[in-house]
Amino acid sequence: MFIINCPYCGERDQSEFSCGGEAHIIRPKQPTELNDDQWAEYLFMRKNIKGVQFERWNHAHGCRKWFNLVRDTSNDKIHAVYKMGEKPPVI
Amino acid sequence: MTKYRINKTRFIDQTKNVSFTFDGKTYHGFEGDTLASALLSNGIHLVGRSFKYHRPRGIMSCGSEEPNAICQINNNTEYTEPNVRATEIEIYEGLKASSQNCWPSLNFDIGGVNNFISPLIPAGFYYKTFMWPKSFWKKIYEPLIRMSAGLGKSPTKPDPEIYDHKHEHCDVLVIGGGISGIISAKIAAKNNLKTILIEDKNILGGSTIYQNNKNFVIDGQKSNEWLTNEISELQKLDNLTIKTRTSLAAFHSYNYLLAKENISDHLPLDKKDGSIRQRLWKIRADKVIVGAGAIERPLIFNNNDRPGIILAHSVKKYLDFYGVSSGLNNIIFTNNDSAYETAVSLFEKGISVKIVDIRKKSSSSIIKNAEELGIEIYWNSTVINTFGYKKIKSIEIMNLSEDGSNVTGNKNKIQCDCLAISGGWTPMVHMHTQSGGKLDFREIDQVFVPSEKNENHINVGSCNGDFELEEIVKNTNNKVKTFLNINEGGFDKISVLCSKESEKKNIWLLPNTISESKTKSFIDFQNDSTAKDIKLALREGFKSIEHVKRYTTTGMATDQGKLSNMHALGIIADTAGVKMGTLGTTTFRPPFTPLTFGAIVGRSVGKFFDVVRKTSIHEWHIQNNAKFENVGQWKRPWYYPINNENLYEAVQRESKAARNSAGILDASTLGKIDIQGSDASEFLNRVYTNAWSKLGIGKCRYGLMLNEDGMVYDDGVTTRLGENHFLMTTTTGGAANVLSKLEDYLQTEWPELDVYLTSVTDHYSTTSICGPNSKKILKKLFPNKDFSDEAFPHMSYQDALIDKIECRIMRISFTGELSYEINIESKYGRSLWESCIKAGEEYKITPYGTETMHLLRAEKGFIIVGQDTDGTMTPIDLQMDWIVSKKKYDFIGKRSLYRSDTIREDRKQLVGLLTDDPNEILEEGAQIVSELDKNPVEMIGHVTSSYFSPNLNKSIALAVVKGGKKMKGQKLFVPMENKNINVTVSDFIFLDKENKRINA
């Protein structure tokens, strides 16, 4: 069970958070312009990396804020935590 | 003292007699004994039967690795517990233990027949034999296996004991109270670090605390004496908490650990006094030092499982700790020096002992010690067979060939009543790997040792592969200093003398004169798998250790292969001709030793299992005989039976009353989200399928919410309270998820929108009154209000006062009747409800529950998200095209509504179903078919909602059917167990299609 450093609250137990999957998948601004394949790419296709992965997390039982987190899925080491809208760090 | 209690030790109080029973017979032991040591002191070795062949088995170890001595405790009481290891449980006055897996009795065992037919039960036997024919599984194979297996009986009554959970934080957690743990804890605590030391036994000291051999000396004292002093020093340290009888269950990432403390297990039943039985500690430690120790390996040879064959070091512990000699005529069979300590100990107490060693020689000080004492040693020899059925009587030994692959010379038979075996030591790396640590293989003594890269935990002592006393003490001191960044260890100048092993030799499967197929060389004693099972699995093509393990069930019993995993790996490596280090190990999973369910759930039992949510009107419902239904965590009135009515009768009455006069429903559980901000209407436009910008202040609108994949997610009515202020309602079960989803979009996709969401579900109580007389009742409650259709039309809301308390009245309907919902601050909910009941008395206002609500809405063809939908229904499938805006550029899920899959015409679509026999009520969930004689029968849909409608006087149902939109009037079938029900596809609005009743 990790300790996650919420950018708004500080270090908290993982049980307070929920994971929202891969980060930086932007909802298309003009979905109607997309064909089925392009839309499916946004809707369904997600990476499942063994290694460094960028993820969305929500402090669900805390401040309820969403933020991004960089985690190595092979050892659960968290490399960085940053707010929504901020530029992802280079890892 | 009994014949076998030959020694007085300071660990066992021989003035405190304890009596207990084993298999119904009374025995005596002393305070401090485990069940195993007490049984051995009475000369009892035979404690169970093996799982597959039902061979007699005896106590084999003195710890958590025990595969054989598995007992049922206090059978036929509410305290009964199966699968308790006799080597771990402390005896107490009145303890009743019995052997397991030995029907009909320990001494006469019908399953022993399996022993003779064992050539027929090879690896994978269960997979191969019991697979076919399928129909045999339930009636023949499964009962057969269950009867002959019988791994203990579960309690039949609720567990009367109390369990607890507690969180703990510390700077340093030390796991294991052996010599390395004690050194570590002392260094940490003396350097102002908040330290916890946990030890699973009842006293500290590990195996050093009874190490009285003169070859092991620290600072001029025998190592046990030195350690005894250290422990008394330790107990004076303020920063240190010592928890004995506490075993580590799991070591998770980020140094989060679970440890189980036994608080009252060792107390007699009448002294437990309602105290907590076990406590699960949830520890978050800054640094963890693991000193978990090592487990002695057995040796693998023919018939190595007889009662009386015990691990050599366990024999030493029974002797030097408990004062019990496992046998009076002992043979030590070893491949290493450590077993000589046992031999010397036995000899010094005047007990007969001989040694069989597979090595050609060894010249360390402990060997010299044994030789000087005149102990007979058979070098370069191996045991090829053992004799004695219920207890070992003799062994046969032969010389090993030059390369160890064969036996030579003559057989030599030697009498004995105990064979103490030692195949070396396996570091307990379980904790290290559980936390994510990797292992390295050390070729010289064939062990996996932690490969340390983790900056927040280290391994010390024998679990780190340090087996010699000098190494243990000095390496622990140095490692802990570096790890905790400390200059003075306190043990820097210590002097240690010890015997050092010079010769190492290991043979995973010892050779024999007879062919392998005729031997029984056990690897996993609890699951009865042998060396030849492993080889068979390899011949059949299994390669991965994980597959071999599952196929042969090696390492899959309750001991999780603590004694067997290394031998399985070794034999695989030897057979396949590969290096053992390249095979890797199987995964070590928590818990390290089995945990009780009680410890896992702690206090979360009974009414503390989950949160129960009640509305402010709840007590009234109870007083009025409501039956409740769980909706998420909410308790909702299901129906209100009068005079012994059943569910059906009550619902028929309630439904008629709601349509004919007036019904009242507690709708407080519906989710309510307060939405404010200058972009609130734009936000609603994006999350609902229909348009919201033009909704006037004071108006209400029904909305449907989709997932991005186009599937219906939730629905509800939203009211515009002000220019920038809305109140959204959601389904009862969906409230929390909807709020999360909306927050997600607001924070991550549309941060530019000025919108604020607040959950107000619990803030307001909602009373819904429906029926043709509802308007008259509202008029009585709010005499100053104009309830005419012009002043207060359907789908609108008004503020109002009742007894000077503010409330909101919405004229909305989920039943198709004229209907009002009144929202009031929760604390006034009950008083408002009772005012409504009073005002409605003259109209026989009838409280109704969720079941009637469901029936009424089904008559009207309104869906329930989650009942008529299942996450695969689009609004088009539900024939709700009317609510999907064509004009809006975008909303959540819009693009998905015309994907190739969602525009298929043969998707399941919502329809009505009428049974040909109007009195026949379909079962919800029943499958629907169009052709009965097609093989296989094609299921084209299923019933989602079904009721007998008292208002239409016939059975009605909603269903989803492939291509159902175009099937109106078509005949279909609902096949049931004993009959086929004929149905006709109909419109799904059964009542008042013209919406006349809403304005009645």
Ligand SMILES: [Zn+2]
């Ligand atoms: Zn937070």
